[in-house]
Amino acid sequence: MEKIRVALIGNPNVGKSQIFNNLTGGRAHVGNWPGKTVEKKEGFCEHKGVEMQIIDLPGTYSLTAHSIDELIARNFLVEEKPDVVVDIVDASNLERNLYLTLQLLELEANVVIALNKWDVAKSLGYEIDAKELSRILGVPVVPTIATKKTGMEELKDVVVEVAKAKDKGKRLAISYGKPYDEIISKMTFILQKDEKLSAKYPVRWLAIKLLEMDEEVLKLVSKSPIFDELKAQLLEAKKNLGEDIETALAERRYSIISEVILPQVFRGAKPLTLTDLLDKAFLSKHLGIPIFLAMWWVVFRFTFDVSSPFSEAISMCFSKLGEIANTYISDPRLASFIADGLFKGLGTVLSFLPPIFFLFLGLALLEDSGYMARASFVMDRVMHKLGLHGRSFIPMLIGFGCNVPAVMATRTIGDEKDRILTILVNPLMSCSARLPVYIVVGTAVLGAHAAVGVFSMYILGIVLAILMALLFRKTLFKGKPSPLILELPLYARPTLKSTLIHAWERGRLFLKKAGTIIFLVVIVVWFLSNYPYEAVHQGGEVMIENSYIAMLGKSVETIFRPLGFNWMAAAALFFGFVAKECVVGAIATMLGLSEEAGEEGVSEALRSAGIFTPVTGLAFMAFTLIYIPCLATIGAIYRETNSWKWTIFAVVYGLILAYIVALIIVTLGRLLGFT
């Protein structure tokens, strides 16, 4: 079968991922761009005997070398030369979207335009002449409505046709006006002399990029024998045309769009849209933040209320399997390994899937509806004062579900300082894995007031995150957070399918990235708490204090004595380092509880064992909140900062802060007369 490669490109919020899902049927391979932390999605689509490999390029407004996303998209187009580039253009926002289109034409890519959100444009009263647009640009234009799968067959037809066509036809010649065109021609002429360069790259594009002082293209050309000749031209151009040629060219591109293209293809006034009305409420000075908090609360409740029965069912399933194993396997070591190691490990990992799935479902609904960008806008007022970027807020929100995707979500923050700062304070957002620890310990030591204790941990995390952000901003990252620049898309009705696909993708990534680690840890916990086997299992009795885990706990007990933690608590924390929810499992194992005990059982046993007083219990909860991000989060931090320095810093400052806060709680408790 014939194979072609098709790249999808477009501005953010144009419905690119919906088109990707429509074309590939939602089956995507999600990985990373080589050597980068930016996500890469690929899928396949078969049409009329042609197999299309669909590559989703990062959403971008432009193709400069200034941002990592833009560079990835551009390098792919230049170096990999896909057979067809589908440029997804938002029909309800032609003017800004065509800016990228012009750059693609300059890059001499084999462009097909998908004029998406055709229905939205119609409903706004816009009239767009797609045929005329196609004639002016010299590339095919297909109106589409991705949310309703309209125009997908036509799009595929055109893509296949364009891939097969030998002649590209006549494209729109982008003229920048006399002085610019002249220098571009001169430089193009010089560049053509380097055969290696001109065989590989569109030379006119190289010339334009050189005028714009594009670092990557400068690097590329600097090795060429014609570089000196080019440099002379460039210096002259700078002298005649001024320093800021790049902005001048951007202005020219926009004037081509608004003066040459739009008058011929676009008609429509700008009515007061539903978006303007909704924005009046959602962005309101007084209501904005309360509405946001309400939304956040709904998503949060939704995530945990809906997912908990699923999680419980999964845990129950595996504990039943464990019982069956215990009944039918005669060798006690093997039975224990299968029941408490393998099945418990699988159960733990899989029970995480529902909350992650539902969290991302909720977040995707907010994102696709257009509200998420509004949340950034509203929160920027507050976040800016705290030395954080408005966009930091989304990763913080996700942090309440799981810090791993939260740290990954910091990618949307362009500025590196802002990004690292957001990553460093993110683990202080209480992830869902910490909740069982709060519940179990809270119920054990506070009884009826457990809910207050649990809630106070969330607040403590937020307060600490704010304090640390201010501290880091004053010391490590001097200066102000980078300013907010963010497009607010039109509000839209999210489509269930794309939302489900998004949520499922996130869940699958979690299974792959974090699942294996958690699984292994449960096995290690099982081993450390059951071995040396003879010492632990004496005549049907389980002597947990003889196990390796106890030895580990005892070896660090002195350090934790000022906090009032005994060896069991210390050992549990040791395992919580690898995944925080393991703290509960470790406590349960050390108390000699079986799998059926459940959270209430563990609480009950913890209370009767008298390991914690209310004060030390609270200190233990705070310690669990703050100390060291879990292993999976540390992995994510390393991947995202690409620096051991910041990764180690995140670990060390967390530990120190945890100790200090726990000590403050214990000391305060003593001063107030609690014991």
Added chain:
Amino acid sequence: MTGIPLSMLPEGREAIVVEVRGGWGLVRRLAELGFTSGTKVKVLNSAPSGPLLVMVRGSRVALGRGLAMKIIVKPEKGD
């Protein structure tokens, strides 16, 4: 009439961009989003502090206040 910073333009008012001041990267970024001289802009949302929401070339762009200070505009006559 000389220009004023976009951040001082009252909510609901329209203006024409005169120039964008500031660092090179910033000017470029704003130009890509459509803030080039001669462009018509309208302030959709502006509070005494915090970001502004600006309509530019048919899209709604949120801008930090500091950024909006660097965009110099000439208010359109009328209301």
